[in-house]
Amino acid sequence: MGLNERGASLPMAKSGTSSFFTTKLDAVVNWARTGSLWPMPFGTACCAIEMMATAASKYDLARFGMERMSFSPRQADLLICAGRVAYKMAPVLRKIWDQMPQPKWSISMGACASSGGVFDAYSMVQGIDTVIPVDVYVPGCPPRPEGLIYGILLLHEKISGESLKDQIQLRAEDPERAGRPNLPAEVIDQVALPFGNSTKQNRVSGLVATAQLARPSDRNP
Amino acid sequence: MSTRTTEYLVTRSPELGPDGRAVRMPVLPAGMDPELRGEHMLINIGPQHPATHGVLRLVLELDGETVIKCTPHIGYLHSSFEKLGEYRTWNQIIPLTDRMDYLAPLIYNCAFAMAVEKLMGIEVTERCRIVRVICMELDRVFSHLLWLGTTAIDIGAFTVFLYTFQERERIYDLHEQFTGARITTSATRIGGMMADLPVGWTDALRTFLETFPRTLDEVETLLTNNQIWIGRNRDIGVISAENAVNHGLTGANLRASGVSFDVRKDRPYYDYETYDFDVPVGEHGDCYDRYLVRMDEMRQSLRILDQALRRLPGGPINVQDPRLILPGKTDCMADMESMIHHFKVVMEGVPAPPGESWFGIESSKGELGMYVVSDGGSKPVRWRVRGPSFINLSALPAMVEGSLLSDVIAVNASLDIVLGEIDR
Amino acid sequence: MSGEEFRDGLDALETGARPGGDAGVPAGEAADPASHPTVEMLTRAFPDALQHHVVVAGDEHVVYVGAERASEVLTWLRDDPEQRYDYLADVTAVDYGGGRPLELVYQLWSIPHRRALRVKVVLPLTALVADSVVRLWSTADWLEREVFDMFGIEFRGHPDLRRILMPENYAEGHPLRKDFPLRGRFSRAEQTRRALSPDLDDDYTLAEKEVVDPAARRAAREMEEQP
Numbered sequence A: 001m002g003l004n005e006r007g008a009s010l011p012m013a014k015s016g017t018s019s020f021f022t023t024k025l026d027a028v029v030n031w032a033r034t035g036s037l038w039p040m041p042f043g044t045a046c047c048a049i050e051m052m053a054t055a056a057s058k059y060d061l062a063r064f065g066m067e068r069m070s071f072s073p074r075q076a077d078l079l080i081c082a083g084r085v086a087y088k089m090a091p092v093l094r095k096i097w098d099q100m101p102q103p104k105w106s107i108s109m110g111a112c113a114s115s116g117g118v119f120d121a122y123s124m125v126q127g128i129d130t131v132i133p134v135d136v137y138v139p140g141c142p143p144r145p146e147g148l149i150y151g152i153l154l155l156h157e158k159i160s161g162e163s164l165k166d167q168i169q170l171r172a173e174d175p176e177r178a179g180r181p182n183l184p185a186e187v188i189d190q191v192a193l194p195f196g197n198s199t200k201q202n203r204v205s206g207l208v209a210t211a212q213l214a215r216p217s218d219r220n221p
Numbered sequence B: 001m002s003t004r005t006t007e008y009l010v011t012r013s014p015e016l017g018p019d020g021r022a023v024r025m026p027v028l029p030a031g032m033d034p035e036l037r038g039e040h041m042l043i044n045i046g047p048q049h050p051a052t053h054g055v056l057r058l059v060l061e062l063d064g065e066t067v068i069k070c071t072p073h074i075g076y077l078h079s080s081f082e083k084l085g086e087y088r089t090w091n092q093i094i095p096l097t098d099r100m101d102y103l104a105p106l107i108y109n110c111a112f113a114m115a116v117e118k119l120m121g122i123e124v125t126e127r128c129r130i131v132r133v134i135c136m137e138l139d140r141v142f143s144h145l146l147w148l149g150t151t152a153i154d155i156g157a158f159t160v161f162l163y164t165f166q167e168r169e170r171i172y173d174l175h176e177q178f179t180g181a182r183i184t185t186s187a188t189r190i191g192g193m194m195a196d197l198p199v200g201w202t203d204a205l206r207t208f209l210e211t212f213p214r215t216l217d218e219v220e221t222l223l224t225n226n227q228i229w230i231g232r233n234r235d236i237g238v239i240s241a242e243n244a245v246n247h248g249l250t251g252a253n254l255r256a257s258g259v260s261f262d263v264r265k266d267r268p269y270y271d272y273e274t275y276d277f278d279v280p281v282g283e284h285g286d287c288y289d290r291y292l293v294r295m296d297e298m299r300q301s302l303r304i305l306d307q308a309l310r311r312l313p314g315g316p317i318n319v320q321d322p323r324l325i326l327p328g329k330t331d332c333m334a335d336m337e338s339m340i341h342h343f344k345v346v347m348e349g350v351p352a353p354p355g356e357s358w359f360g361i362e363s364s365k366g367e368l369g370m371y372v373v374s375d376g377g378s379k380p381v382r383w384r385v386r387g388p389s390f391i392n393l394s395a396l397p398a399m400v401e402g403s404l405l406s407d408v409i410a411v412n413a414s415l416d417i418v419l420g421e422i423d424r
Numbered sequence C: 001m002s003g004e005e006f007r008d009g010l011d012a013l014e015t016g017a018r019p020g021g022d023a024g025v026p027a028g029e030a031a032d033p034a035s036h037p038t039v040e041m042l043t044r045a046f047p048d049a050l051q052h053h054v055v056v057a058g059d060e061h062v063v064y065v066g067a068e069r070a071s072e073v074l075t076w077l078r079d080d081p082e083q084r085y086d087y088l089a090d091v092t093a094v095d096y097g098g099g100r101p102l103e104l105v106y107q108l109w110s111i112p113h114r115r116a117l118r119v120k121v122v123l124p125l126t127a128l129v130a131d132s133v134v135r136l137w138s139t140a141d142w143l144e145r146e147v148f149d150m151f152g153i154e155f156r157g158h159p160d161l162r163r164i165l166m167p168e169n170y171a172e173g174h175p176l177r178k179d180f181p182l183r184g185r186f187s188r189a190e191q192t193r194r195a196l197s198p199d200l201d202d203d204y205t206l207a208e209k210e211v212v213d214p215a216a217r218r219a220a221r222e223m224e225e226q227p
Helices: A020-035 A046-055 A092-098 A111-113 A147-158 A164-170 A185-191 A196-200 B080-086 B090-098 B105-120 B128-154 B160-179 B201-223 B228-232 B243-247 B252-256 B287-310 B328-336 B337-346 B388-394 B397-401 B405-414 B419-423 C003-015 C037-045 C070-079 C142-151 C189-194 C205-210 C213-226
Strands: A040-043 A078-083 A105-107 A137-139 B041-045 B059-063 B065-071 B355-363 B365-375 B382-386 C050-056 C058-066 C087-097 C101-112 C113-123 C129-131 C153-158
Touching: A020 A147, A020 A164, A020 B059, A040 A046, A040 A092, A046 A078, A046 A147, A046 B160, A078 A092, A092 C189, A105 A111, A105 A147, A105 B160, A185 C189, B041 C205, B059 B405, B059 C205, B065 B397, B065 B405, B080 B090, B080 B382, B105 B128, B105 B355, B105 B365, B128 B160, B128 B201, B128 B228, B128 B287, B128 B355, B128 B405, B201 B287, B228 B287, B228 B405, B243 B252, B252 B287, B252 B365, B287 B405, B328 B337, B328 C153, B355 C050, B355 C058, B355 C087, B365 C087, B365 C101, B382 B388, B382 C087, B388 B397, B388 B419, B388 C142, B397 B405, B397 C153, C003 C087, C037 C050, C037 C058, C037 C070, C037 C113, C070 C101, C070 C113, C070 C129, C087 C142, C113 C129, C142 C153, C205 C213
Parallel strands: A040 A078, A078 A105, A105 A137, C058 C113, C129 C153
Antiparallel strands: B041 B059, B059 B065, B355 B365, B365 B382, C050 C058, C087 C101, C101 C113
16 A cells, blocks of 8 residues: 555654654554544435445445445434535535534535536526535546546545644634535635536527527626 | 333324314323423434435434434435536437436436437337336336345445445446446437447346345345334335325335325336336335335336346337437438438437427336436426435434334335436 | 528627517417306306416416416415315416516316316516415425515515525525526635525524523513514
8 A cells, every 4th residue: 555655654654753653553444444434424315325335235335344324423423424415405515514523525416516516506506616625526427436446545545644643733623614615615616616517507498599588698698 | 210101292194184184282291281391302314314224414304212303405416407407419418317326227217318309200110119128127127226235224224235235236347338337328319329238148137036036035034024124114104195196206105005006107208108016005104115115116117127128129229210220320420411410410410390209118216207308309397307316304303203212224225216306 | 591690690609699579478378268167157157257268289278367366366266166276286486587577376276177278367576475375285385485585575474484495594585587697696615605604593483582591582472472
């Protein structure tokens, strides 16, 4: 896993940097954390069904120690947001995230959780990273169980790269920010801008004259 | 220490009063002065909860363990499908339909295509009709399997979840072979299907039909005569036939109460009247009857699938009309007219004549209605989905008020709701 | 397809589509009332209430009724033994845009007689009020709440008319109206801020808060005492 390359690898390290013992301790702690990441399945829609399929026998999440789905955030390590999140649901998502104790990570599963997906409309959050911090994004609509497992393995790599000496920065959480959006307002407006086919959503199709009045404002995102 | 028992006057099957509305009797300990009310608790279940089957929020007023009032709150998954539909051409809406009832996507694909074809006055080919019947029945089994697994797991029977998900994986394979996707199939198009059945698909389906009944029997052995299952489900969540019809319940929920209304029999479409199948009808209107009705529905769907496979003809799967169906790629490259048709169908979309159509089919959850209104363009003026779960869930308070807290979970599971179609 | 049409079509991409025609009301063919047993009896029972009767999509019968008589007609449709439309399949509305009136649509099915009927009530934008049919079919409870939420049509006599799909304090309007933009009226940042700002207490209706909160109980009693 490349652990020995990440931290200082020589047993006789300079003082002030990682030593043999701290890297070994890192390895043990990270092994324990990745070996039994208890997921908090925040499943809302179709991706939740794929998450359930990943937990079932064919794609078995139990081999990663993740079969114990913790529906109580207090006992969970990993929030898997599987499915589209409406603005009505956003405070619930934020609250669940805030209720999870550190160390905690999050996976945004699916296109809707990552960016709003097909739903560039009035009621959908355009990416949950506007609401909670996200560690791994798994694209797909829905991602195959293998995709979700790949995302989990990427998270394992990310966790394995963490070190205890960085814990203060990594696990920092400002209690004042509880319940508030994860990104500042200008950034939310930027990331939520329509892209791709979303920019071409207009009521009137370009070539066909419909009886309804043309609304030029519709053509603009 | 003495034990104290309290008797409750609990009404499980409220009658209709003279004004046609349900008469609810107060839930009080027997012999207690109604003025003397104990303190009630307000409990919030969801919207993030393992047993709500999605993002459903129930606010319960409890007196001890007894539910006095139940208020479902929905809208936590409202994805503005109907508004989005107004900005999409008819074929572009089909991927949206997958994501509403994600447990039976082929049924929604077919329902929408059928509604729009009715609006446009298009008759699909014989092969397409039978393939769509196969798709709809297969997804009925698919959806009931998930219902079975999640209901069992809510009540505590974890093994059944694993068995049913294993069978669902086989259906996922069938979906994937046909459409390329496991859940979000988008299999239909206006005038036909996205593609014809691949070689070997009917054999794979036949193998499934042969092996699946064994699993169903195993699950029945685990559940049907299991005293715990019976105790958790019998006489729970009872709703009378008149109440069920008045609340608009459809599907297995209505049939378990004794009303024999199945859209496939009463308003048949796609030659359903020529298929030999029965519609199971219960009599008590409780959770156990809903369970039995759905188990039998799965077996009946297998019968229909068998007959449909036998009568599947050859021939084209799509209507041979270049205004509707994309011409083949080689034709487009060789022939100017085909190129132009391809361009028009993709860029403009297929225009529908001005008009409207409300088309209801029997989905796995009840009567699914698709209402499409067109003004002559290639995009709808209004696309309305009458999701059966929306109406089924509105009957939940009538079914649980007066029951215990744990019964709320059992009744909620037995209603077979999917929040995607409730919140749309 | 001729060259001119083709070129015209491409031009439209630059200039935008041409609004043409006047299809504001679906072009169904006016039908003979005798073709549907209910409509025939309806014309005799309520001769002045029935405005139009059309057939759409080949075999779907639609009757247009005025807003004042709708409640009466629907009660008769449910209760008359020859009609017995005991199952209300759907209540919805259609907004054609451009200031045109909204159509309130009731889709009915009679289980004993196996007959379908669609009843439409046309409501001008200045008078988006209709009578609630909750006392006839309990199904209408949530269906009318949804129509209120999405279109702003008020239902007189509804026991609990509040938003159902959008949050209760949603301030951007009624989403399915044609003058409502697809992405809502506020910016995404503002929508996120509003979504995350409310208090826990706002999640509960007054009726629910009444159970545990004495202040809410007092407020509810005061609201009831108001005329």
